[in-house]
Amino acid sequence: MSINYAILGILSYKSMTGYDIKKVIQNSTFLYWSGNNNQVYKSLTELLNKGLVTNVVKHQEGSPTKKIYIISGEGLAALKEWMLSPSEPIEIKKPFLVQLAWSKQLNTDELNMMLDGYENQVRIQLLMEENQKQNPNILFNKSTPVETIIWSFINDNIRREYENELRWIQDLRKAIADITDERR
Structure with missing residues (x-):
């Protein structure tokens, strides 16, 4: 686009x-x-x-x-x-996934440190998104009920992306912990 x-x-x-x-x-x-x-x-x-x-x-x-x-x-x-016109397909560009792909170079503590940093970034983005929802951009006055709903759903989509990313991080942490426990 x-x-x-x-x-x-x-x-x-x-x-x-x-x-x-x-x-x-x-x-x-x-x-x-x-x-x-x-x-x-x-x-x-x-x-x-x-x-x-x-x-x-x-x-x-x-x-x-x-x-x-x-x-x-x-x-x-x-x-x-x-x-x-037809919408472009979803693009998934997450620099963190590129970093994670090569994480075999890290020990468990370093991997957890990397996950902590990413999780903190996602939490900050989620907080900023929630704050923006509390203080909507007055530049765009929603003039119709449909427009109000559309903007609400755009914000909801973004919020869900961050929440899903946090769940994914927790799932990854659990999977890593399970593997670490099995090796002991």
Whole structure:
């Protein structure tokens, strides 16, 4: 999926500056791009050149000039066409699994230390997700009941991913402990 569609989606809610778009992406759990300036502004330039967004320059006294980006009718049509196209298959990219795959190099204490570190990271992410749910992004006002449910389920999907990862870690710990017990 291209960051362009994420930007079009964001702009379909509210016109905003490139900086504001960058902050939305950086603060999101499921918009997985880094949201660095190069990515966002390169995409905005591309969307502008294709006529999918327009911009308005807002001069401010005593502050830098702002470019506010607005999704165009063509941009809304492109976003809708993309939403109706077949979804890409699930990508599983977990750097921890790559580390774990080579863990035969570690003794039991080191392996447990590695699992502890990963488990702590997952717990922190879960807490951050729960905190974000307590303080929803006011940028996106849910205007319809369906929209409210969809955003609730997006948050639920993310929360379940973290909870499932914690259960998986516990299962792995138990399996390792069982093997260690059998060797004694």
